Amino acid sequence: MATLPTAADVADAARMIASVARRTPLVSSPELDALTGARVFLKAESLQRTGSFKFRGAYNRLARIPEDRKAIGVVAMSSGNHAQGVATAAQLLGIRATILMPKDSPQLKRDRTAAAGAEVVLFDREKDDRVAMANALAAERGAIVVPPYDDFYIMAGQGTAGREIVDDLTAQGLSPDTVLVCCSGGGLLAGVALAVHERAPKAKVYSVEPEGFDDHARSFEAGERLGNTKLSGSLCDGLLAQMPGELTFAINKPHVAGGLVVSEDEVKRAVAFAFRELKLVVEPSGAVPLAALLAGRIDVKGQVVAAVISGGNVDPAVFAKMVG
CATH class of the missing domain: 3.40.50.1100 (Rossmann fold)
Structure with a gap:
């Protein structure tokens, strides 16, 4: 097995990218809090350089x-x-x-x-x-x-988003109870889980995937990596990895509490909600954690919740249909 990154490697990555990456904001909304009964903070990686956490x-x-x-x-x-x-x-x-x-x-x-x-x-x-x-x-x-995810430095770099989440919540006197992360190969999930659990060890981290491409949810349940039968056919074009990465799953298996799955209609509603209520342009793949919250896929009442909005690179015509 290859060497896996640790929270210390995420901290090292934060130093490496500090001069070039944007420190994206945590966005909150009274409407979202009211709908969920929680204090929800969205990590707006749609505002990151190139429009995503990648x-x-x-x-x-x-x-x-x-x-x-x-x-x-x-x-x-x-x-x-x-x-x-x-x-x-x-x-x-x-x-x-x-x-x-x-x-x-x-x-x-x-x-x-x-x-x-x-x-x-x-x-x-x-x-x-x-x-x-x-x-x-x-x-x-x-x-x-x-590689897009199964790489030591890629995972450590993605984890800097999770490190910033904990830093910014700490500055407000808060600590996350639940963290939701969209999932394809699992690199973002792995990095965020490492960073979050270093300073908020009791936080529960969940993967979120679209229906038909829920390999992480099924793999966590089975305790081993399982694949998807389909290779394409989802609005969430960035979440279509065939199965969890070997290295990412080695990190995620002990760190992640479970997997959530959302429908395409729920994703569309989340994209529209982000635009109307938060003034954020979010691509379908990046909206799945928000979709899980809006659809009540997990009960977060009374909790402090962080959800990673992973990107905003959506085709204008597709976006117009969802928000129109």
Whole structure:
């Protein structure tokens, strides 16, 4: 088993990214508190550089590449947010980036990845093996593969969002009782769980996933990694990993209290609520924790709750339909 990051590595990542990443706010709302009976704080990573939390891990990973190896470049695979995070981090660090993206990823995410200077290579989510493609391309070019979640520095970097949550709640004299995190491969969940449990060990951390892609919820119940039968077909395009990561699950299994699952209609309502009541543009994948709260998937009455709104990179036409 590879070495796993600890809370100390999250703290180290926070120092590494401090000069480039945004410290995103905790957003609260009287309406949301009234609906849930809790004090709810949303970590607005939709306001992060590149529009999602992914920049944190990407920069932390790429910044660790030795100077003498930066010229060989990196290869990453992503439906969009990891792609933009890697592309922007690479641009800042002077590293060539090639990103494999599924053909059905939102055009906005593909365009912004290319605009950050990365070469975009498209693949078919249903037919192609993206890992094999990335490894072959990296081998051909002598480049470094930057995974979307199963990586020591990626997980540590994503955990800085959780570290900021606890810091900002502590400054208000509060400590989280429940933390909700959207989940694809589990890198954000792992990093946040490490950071939260360092200083709030009694907090309960939950994964949140869309119906049909609830591999974490089922894996936590079974005590082992289980996969999804489908590879595509969800509005939450950023949450379609086939199964939990090997390294992420090793961290999440002892740290996570369980998994919550939401429907697409609940996700749509959450996106609309965030826009109307909070004035936040949230992509469907980033809205699943809010959807779980609004749908009452978990009883949080009387608690202090933190939920990570992971990104805001939503296709304008799709967004207009949900909020119109």
